[in-house]
Amino acid sequence: MLTKIMAQNSIVEVKGLVKRFPMGSSGFFTALKGIDLTVSEGEFMGLVGPSGSGKTTFLNIIGTLDKPSEGRVDVLEKDVGSLTSKQAAQLRKEEMGFIFQSFNLLPVYTVFENVEFPLLLLNKSAGERKKRVMETLEWLGLTSKVDSRPAQLSGGECQRVAIARAMVKRPKLVLADEPTANLDAENSHNILRTMLKLNEGLKTCFIFATHDEKVISYLQRIVHLEDGRIAKDMKVRSSGTL
Amino acid sequence: MRDRSRSLLPVIVVTLGVMITVFMHAYLSGVLGESLEKTADFSEGHVKVETKAYADNLSQLPNDLALVGVDTLVKSLERLYPEYNWVRRIDFGGLLDVPDSAGNTKMQGAVMGKGLDLLQSDDEATRMGLKKLLVKGRFPSKAGEVLVSDELLEKLHLRPGDRVTLISSTMFGEMAIYNFTVAGSLHFGINLLDRGMMIVDIHDVQMALNMEDASGAVLGFFKNNLYNDKHAVATKTDFNKRYKNDGDKFAPVMSSLSENGLMGFSYTFVKNIAGFIILIFIFAMSIVLWNAGLISGLRRYGEFGLRMAIGEEKSEIYRSLIGEAALIGIIGTITGTILGLSVSWLMQEYGINMESIMKSSSLMISDTLRAQITPTTWFIGLVPGIISTVIGAALSGIGIYKRQTANLFKELQN
Numbered sequence: 221m222l223t224k225i226m227a228q229n230s231i232v233e234v235k236g237l238v239k240r241f242p243m244g245s246s247g248f249f250t251a252l253k254g255i256d257l258t259v260s261e262g263e264f265m266g267l268v269g270p271s272g273s274g275k276t277t278f279l280n281i282i283g284t285l286d287k288p289s290e291g292r293v294d295v296l297e298k299d300v301g302s303l304t305s306k307q308a309a310q311l312r313k314e315e316m317g318f319i320f321q322s323f324n325l326l327p328v329y330t331v332f333e334n335v336e337f338p339l340l341l342l343n344k345s346a347g348e349r350k351k352r353v354m355e356t357l358e359w360l361g362l363t364s365k366v367d368s369r370p371a372q373l374s375g376g377e378c379q380r381v382a383i384a385r386a387m388v389k390r391p392k393l394v395l396a397d398e399p400t401a402n403l404d405a406e407n408s409h410n411i412l413r414t415m416l417k418l419n420e421g422l423k424t425c426f427i428f429a430t431h432d433e434k435v436i437s438y439l440q441r442i443v444h445l446e447d448g449r450i451a452k453d454m455k456v457r458s459s460g461t462l
Numbered sequence: 463m464r465d466r467s468r469s470l471l472p473v474i475v476v477t478l479g480v481m482i483t484v485f486m487h488a489y490l491s492g493v494l495g496e497s498l499e500k501t502a503d504f505s506e507g508h509v510k511v512e513t514k515a516y517a518d519n520l521s522q523l524p525n526d527l528a529l530v531g532v533d534t535l536v537k538s539l540e541r542l543y544p545e546y547n548w549v550r551r552i553d554f555g556g557l558l559d560v561p562d563s564a565g566n567t568k569m570q571g572a573v574m575g576k577g578l579d580l581l582q583s584d585d586e587a588t589r590m591g592l593k594k595l596l597v598k599g600r601f602p603s604k605a606g607e608v609l610v611s612d613e614l615l616e617k618l619h620l621r622p623g624d625r626v627t628l629i630s631s632t633m634f635g636e637m638a639i640y641n642f643t644v645a646g647s648l649h650f651g652i653n654l655l656d657r658g659m660m661i662v663d664i665h666d667v668q669m670a671l672n673m674e675d676a677s678g679a680v681l682g683f684f685k686n687n688l689y690n691d692k693h694a695v696a697t698k699t700d701f702n703k704r705y706k707n708d709g710d711k712f713a714p715v716m717s718s719l720s721e722n723g724l725m726g727f728s729y730t731f732v733k734n735i736a737g738f739i740i741l742i743f744i745f746a747m748s749i750v751l752w753n754a755g756l757i758s759g760l761r762r763y764g765e766f767g768l769r770m771a772i773g774e775e776k777s778e779i780y781r782s783l784i785g786e787a788a789l790i791g792i793i794g795t796i797t798g799t800i801l802g803l804s805v806s807w808l809m810q811e812y813g814i815n816m817e818s819i820m821k822s823s824s825l826m827i828s829d830t831l832r833a834q835i836t837p838t839t840w841f842i843g844l845v846p847g848i849i850s851t852v853i854g855a856a857l858s859g860i861g862i863y864k865r866q867t868a869n870l871f872k873e874l875q876n
Contacts, residue, residue, distance in 0.1 A: 285771070306775055313773020324768045338772050385772075 231393055231425050232259035232282055236291035239277050251277040253448040264419045266428040268436055269445035275429035283395045284308035313341050317386025319396035323378040325370040332366045335384045356388045360414060376407030387418055397429045412438045476794025476851050480843035483743045484802025487842045490735050492834035502719055503589050507681025508689050509697055509718050515711040523553050525633050529714055530676045543697055546682035549586055552577035552667045553678050556630030560618050569618045575660045577667030598622055599646025605666055611659040612647040622646050632672035640670035694718035740846050747850035752857045766862055780859050787855030795847030809833035
């Protein structure tokens, strides 16, 4: 019964994941070597490990940007290995948000338009777009910056806009690759507190790829990757206990 | 539209390209077309009948090889091919002698002469626009009156009303001496003609050169004055079949404007110039825009990556890239066409005076270069302006498909 409930609540299920990349004329480099992992709805977890441990590769596969060489990865009940590129794009468009290290905001668009962009892809009406964008910007304390352009914002503000863009469609899953790498300590903590607030308020699952101690200190669950394998999988705190 | 490097700059590039194309087309149509038209009106006609021997020795103005029995020939041509106006022409060379009051030679100058119908109808004068070229005096109104180029008039210190004597040779090789009265002077605007030209009524030339019922050539002009190459070639073929006489070098032979030596080349060139320009423009603009597209594509790599990560499909991004290019192409083409037509119109109306440069030219080119806006000029920029822009974007956008989605995170970190 417990197994069934967990399976129903799981958002990512990984079984025997192997990922190989061709290297040289005939060889392969194996980045992930048999990963088993289940991530449940509303988790705030991180893939932690040194460079080359396979964090980003794992995040790519969960984000349907890449496919497993072996094993099975189900994300939001979809088998990543069997998705067409169109289906994968659809899944990303509807259910996932991405946060990048270098923000990747569109420089000619205002804050409002940057945040609105994913909703345009979802063909939402103008009224709904405006309502959702303003609501999201309010969560992130950016309502005073609605008409600003990225060049007029600080790094921390830019990353908050990027979070707003990821959150505006209320995704079930947000993938963040080193989201604090370009931020100072104060901004990093602000951003992490914001993401945690969103996680707790909206039950959105956050998966980080990071080796930043500041990020690690906010995680509920830490999955240590070493040489393509899970070395440790630790639940370090419960939701709402920070 | 707010990203000027994505919108304004490409629009400017397309606008300039289209403007240059439109202007080039109008300019070449004007310069070559006018030259062709003038040559057709002046010496070649839309079709031309002459003897084979005359055609072979044309540069010598060999009136001894001229057509004879021309009245019958013209009647026959008028009956067989009524869609043409048929006219007689005689070209000749000689000396123009200006006598003093005692009748002795005061001055002499070499002349090229053209005999055409000046007195029986206005058709030839209208066709060649002679009345508009009149500088001094008046148009001939009776036999024995001639027009000379104004430069020659000045050189020989002549005035309208002065008597001059043409010294040339008759059709039979004898010396021809014939007196004329200068009725007026003309400025052709073509250096070759302005240097020493006289225009004489055809009947006077026939009298002077002993060429009764003969002429160097009979020219046919379409009655609507528009050259139709297909029809001209068909007429020529039909005529030459009727008058086939391989052994007789004095038998009349017809040629069309498009087949007439250098004129043929010019005609083909003018006819195909639009195609040439479009091809060159497509090629050049494609390279320019391809490069611009590549640079812009590289610059937009982050944006494309982000859009893919957010969930936009590669095909959607590619389509939007093509859509943007088409929009830029349409805007640039319309703007470029308007600008190109404006510049062309100015050059059509006012022209550029090249008189000093053309002084030694022996080409039948007007010394005022003018553009000519034709129906093609209006839309010549449309196709290449849009196509090349879209091709450039399409080529540069192929990179989107080659991109590994799996590398997005890595790329977007940089």
